[in-house]
Amino acid sequence: MTICQFFLQGRCRFGDRCWNEHPGAGGAGGGRQQQPSGSNRRGWNTTSQRYSCVIQPSSFSKSTPWGGSRDQEKPSFGSFDSGASTSRNRGFGLSQNPFASPSSDGQKDEKKLLEGIIKDMEIWESSGQWMFSVYSPMKKKPNISGFTDISPEELRLEYHNFLTSNNLQSYLNSLQQLINQWRNRINELKNLNTSTTIALLSDIKDGVNQAAPAFGFGSTQAVTFGSPGFPVNNRSSANAQNFSFKPSSGFASAPSGSPSVFGNPPAFGAASSASSAITTSAPTFAFGKPAVTSAASFSFKTPAASGFGSPGFSGFPASMAAGSFGAPGAPAFGSGSSVAGFGSLGSHSHTAFSKSSGNTFGNSSISTSLPVSNGSTTTDNDLFTPKDQLTGEELEQFQSKKFTLGKIPLKPPPTELLNI
Amino acid sequence: MSLFGTTSGFGTSGTSMFGSTSTDNHNPMKDIEVTSSPDDSIGCLSFSPPTLPGNFLIAGSWANDVRCWEVQDSGQTIPKAQQMHTGPVLDVCWSDDGSKVFTASCDKTAKMWDLNSNQAIQIAQHDAPVKTIHWIKAPNYSCVMTGSWDKTLKFWDTRSSNPMMVLQLPERCYCADVIYPMAVVATAERGLIVYQLENQPSEFRRIESPLKHQHRCVAIFKDKQNKPTGFALGSIEGRVAIHYINPPNPAKDNFTFKCHRSNGTNTSAPQDIYAVNGIAFHPVHGTLATVGSDGRFSFWDKDARTKLKTSEQLDQPISACCFNHNGNIFAYASSYDWSKGHEFYNPQKKNYIFLRNAAEELKPRNKK
Numbered sequence: 001m002t003i004c005q006f007f008l009q010g011r012c013r014f015g016d017r018c019w020n021e022h023p024g025a026g027g028a029g030g031g032r033q034q035q036p037s038g039s040n041r042r043g044w045n046t047t048s049q050r051y052s053c054v055i056q057p058s059s060f061s062k063s064t065p066w067g068g069s070r071d072q073e074k075p076s077f078g079s080f081d082s083g084a085s086t087s088r089n090r091g092f093g094l095s096q097n098p099f100a101s102p103s104s105d106g107q108k109d110e111k112k113l114l115e116g117i118i119k120d121m122e123i124w125e126s127s128g129q130w131m132f133s134v135y136s137p138m139k140k141k142p143n144i145s146g147f148t149d150i151s152p153e154e155l156r157l158e159y160h161n162f163l164t165s166n167n168l169q170s171y172l173n174s175l176q177q178l179i180n181q182w183r184n185r186i187n188e189l190k191n192l193n194t195s196t197t198i199a200l201l202s203d204i205k206d207g208v209n210q211a212a213p214a215f216g217f218g219s220t221q222a223v224t225f226g227s228p229g230f231p232v233n234n235r236s237s238a239n240a241q242n243f244s245f246k247p248s249s250g251f252a253s254a255p256s257g258s259p260s261v262f263g264n265p266p267a268f269g270a271a272s273s274a275s276s277a278i279t280t281s282a283p284t285f286a287f288g289k290p291a292v293t294s295a296a297s298f299s300f301k302t303p304a305a306s307g308f309g310s311p312g313f314s315g316f317p318a319s320m321a322a323g324s325f326g327a328p329g330a331p332a333f334g335s336g337s338s339v340a341g342f343g344s345l346g347s348h349s350h351t352a353f354s355k356s357s358g359n360t361f362g363n364s365s366i367s368t369s370l371p372v373s374n375g376s377t378t379t380d381n382d383l384f385t386p387k388d389q390l391t392g393e394e395l396e397q398f399q400s401k402k403f404t405l406g407k408i409p410l411k412p413p414p415t416e417l418l419n420i
Numbered sequence: 421m422s423l424f425g426t427t428s429g430f431g432t433s434g435t436s437m438f439g440s441t442s443t444d445n446h447n448p449m450k451d452i453e454v455t456s457s458p459d460d461s462i463g464c465l466s467f468s469p470p471t472l473p474g475n476f477l478i479a480g481s482w483a484n485d486v487r488c489w490e491v492q493d494s495g496q497t498i499p500k501a502q503q504m505h506t507g508p509v510l511d512v513c514w515s516d517d518g519s520k521v522f523t524a525s526c527d528k529t530a531k532m533w534d535l536n537s538n539q540a541i542q543i544a545q546h547d548a549p550v551k552t553i554h555w556i557k558a559p560n561y562s563c564v565m566t567g568s569w570d571k572t573l574k575f576w577d578t579r580s581s582n583p584m585m586v587l588q589l590p591e592r593c594y595c596a597d598v599i600y601p602m603a604v605v606a607t608a609e610r611g612l613i614v615y616q617l618e619n620q621p622s623e624f625r626r627i628e629s630p631l632k633h634q635h636r637c638v639a640i641f642k643d644k645q646n647k648p649t650g651f652a653l654g655s656i657e658g659r660v661a662i663h664y665i666n667p668p669n670p671a672k673d674n675f676t677f678k679c680h681r682s683n684g685t686n687t688s689a690p691q692d693i694y695a696v697n698g699i700a701f702h703p704v705h706g707t708l709a710t711v712g713s714d715g716r717f718s719f720w721d722k723d724a725r726t727k728l729k730t731s732e733q734l735d736q737p738i739s740a741c742c743f744n745h746n747g748n749i750f751a752y753a754s755s756y757d758w759s760k761g762h763e764f765y766n767p768q769k770k771n772y773i774f775l776r777n778a779a780e781e782l783k784p785r786n787k788k
Contacts, residue, residue: 015672127681127692127693128693128760129657129658129695130633130634130656130657130759133634133655134608134633135633136629136632138632141628143610149591149592149608149609151592151594151608151636152695152757152758153510153549153551153758154592155758155761156482157508157549159758160508175761
């Protein structure tokens with residue numbers, strides 16, 4: 001087959017349906033379960049390409065009808081997620097160099113994000129849409145601080161209450177205050193100076209490092225999370241749940257900061273969503289395998305019984321007791337079967353991932369450090385290596401800005417070196 | 421058979437019966453107008469379940485009342501009964517056997533209205549207005565689920581004054597939908613939680629919102645085997661997200677689309693963006709309808725990812741919508757939704773509920 005030129009440029013609008021060959025993505029559909037260990041490309045980047053090409057059709061087909069049927073002339077839905085969301089994919093898709101350093105990609109992402117925010121603010125102001133709404137620059141990111149959520153019904157109820165108590169003036173005053181607050185915030189975001197930019201980016205970044213479940217808890221605070229999910233930081237109760245989720249998401253929330261860690265999913269057979277850092281798949285694939293142990297206690301284990309449409313990670317909900325994400329985290333890893341499961345998986349994909357930065361840390365932390373740490377009593381040791389257990393070389397690797405190929409430590413980093 | 425089953429008939433009869441003048445734009449689609457509509461904004465609409473012969477429509481309004489009409493096949497609407505709350509009614513739903521109607525109100529209570537005896541008793545209590553109410557019928561239990569601005573989701577056995585179960589929400593409940601065994605709740609601060617209702621309700625998954633702004637309405641859709649498989653979520657920013665719970669390929673299967681905007685797909689000129697006030701899925705075809713603050717309703721086919729139809733613009737926002745049990749009737753309410761604040765509130769303006777024949781227009785497009 002001929003190679004698809006548009007795909008190479010990162011803008012093939014037919015995606016899977018394309019009649020031309022998409023190198024790198026061709027193996028994605030069939031070989032999702034296996035990580036080609038002998039592939040020339042770095043394991044991680046193949047994955048990123050795989051996902052980015054899947055996302056691309058939707059993000060790039062702005063003015064064209066949805067590429068499902070090429071000859072379709074019917075009125076189609078408006079553009080999908082144009083604007084800020086494409087910036088992220090563009091960062092991966094267009095960079096032809098699979099060895100592009102994460103930092104420059106990150107900077108590009110940031111810039112695109114900020115541009116997206118400015119654009120969104122302008123649209124918000126000019127479109128006459130409802131003012132009192134939270135906002136997030138990209139879907140699956142936390143809300144930006146400074147905006148409050150008030151539904152029209154709540155506002156109307158306030159109005160009626162004040163009316164009946166003959167206190168309309170105070171209603172109007174507080175309304176005016178809210179409007180001013182909103183306007184100020186919008187202007188702040190439109191004219192980004194350095195301080196707001198820094199605050200903004202920390203808003204977003206901290207959310208980025210967050211494992212998926214943290215999002216749900218983080219939203220209890222009206223503002224941002226701040227905590228990247230490691231138990232070192234003690235914020236609200238949200239952290240307790242974050243932490244207990246740790247064992248499974250050990251590889252999900254690597255401190256490397258880049259969303260690359262989520263490239264793991266295919267290795268574990270989870271057809272999880274894109275490379276965005278926060279995905280619901282994080283809990284999904286983590287529990288996908290050890291679900292055997294916890295699913296038994298849950299009526300959800302067979303898709304048929306569950307009644308939900310398509311079968312999937314039905315074992316997953318074992319963890320979802322009312323509101324608590326953490327529950328099966330410990331048992332899932334405590335039982336021998338699941339550790340073995342991860343151990344074997346870890347080793348299977350080990351070779352493929354050993355080349356990519358940051359991942360090996362995540363993977364092998366499960367396969368190697370857990371059996372070791374089971375003997376220790378403190379929970380910290382389950383996840384982090386005490387400094388004295390690291391060799392000089394490993395310590396050096398952790399302390400440097402990036403891992404060097406071939407020297408990536410197999411143990412998780414010590415708590416002391418973590419930058420939260 | 422009944423006129424509701426055929427395609428023609430309503431347009432013409434509508435005009436002759438109500439004779440709206442050309443300057444008055446309250447009913448540009450020439451749909452059937454429900455008689456004695458509520459005196460204030462209509463917050464919610466609900467049709468009777470298939471267990472009840474005929475079609476009965478319930479509407480809750482900001483005039484603190486809940487009204488019931490019988491909708492006959494000829495299109496005639498007969499007001500049947502009315503109940504009052506001490507605060508505006510935010511949500512209504514029917515029990516599965518069609519004998520009771522549950523109403524949720526800003527007076528922090530929910531009531532059960534027995535239609536046969538025309539008595540209403542309180543069955544639920546919250547610390548803040550109750551925003552959503554749904555009836556859950558499971559093989560081993562039945563209950564009423566109420567979501568409130570007090571950040572809790574409570575489940576009530578109608579016979580007891582204590583809730584069977586209380587689940588904490590991350591934020592105020594803004595909208596919810598239930599199709600057994602799945603329930604979806606969307607909260608403030610873009611919170612989104614899916615519950616599974618087997619054995620007893622429990623949280624299934626918290627989902628990062630696919631939308632960037634405030635959640636406004638949510639509706640669950642089913643797959644070809646009639647099992648709930650995902651939901652549509654609407655926001656104040658003229659956008660709806662279609663989200664599957666366990667899709668084979670989330671990046672491709674889940675998507676969002678823009679709607680209720682003034683300039684169509686022309687993204688260069690500044691658009692007016694309106695909130696999506698309600699989403700409803702056609703019970704037979706699986707296509708969906710959205711209604712917005714712009715005063716229009718639109719029909720969409722989410723599988724073919726196309727728009728089927730957009731209505732003319734009404735002079736007021738459309739605040740609620742609903743299909744009847746067999747999908748022949750589409751009801752939508754034209755009343756002010758507070759999307760522009762108190763300045764645009766005109767208590768004198770009449771509020772309407774329109775009925776439209778939905779059997780033909782919502783047929784899905786054939787995918788090529």
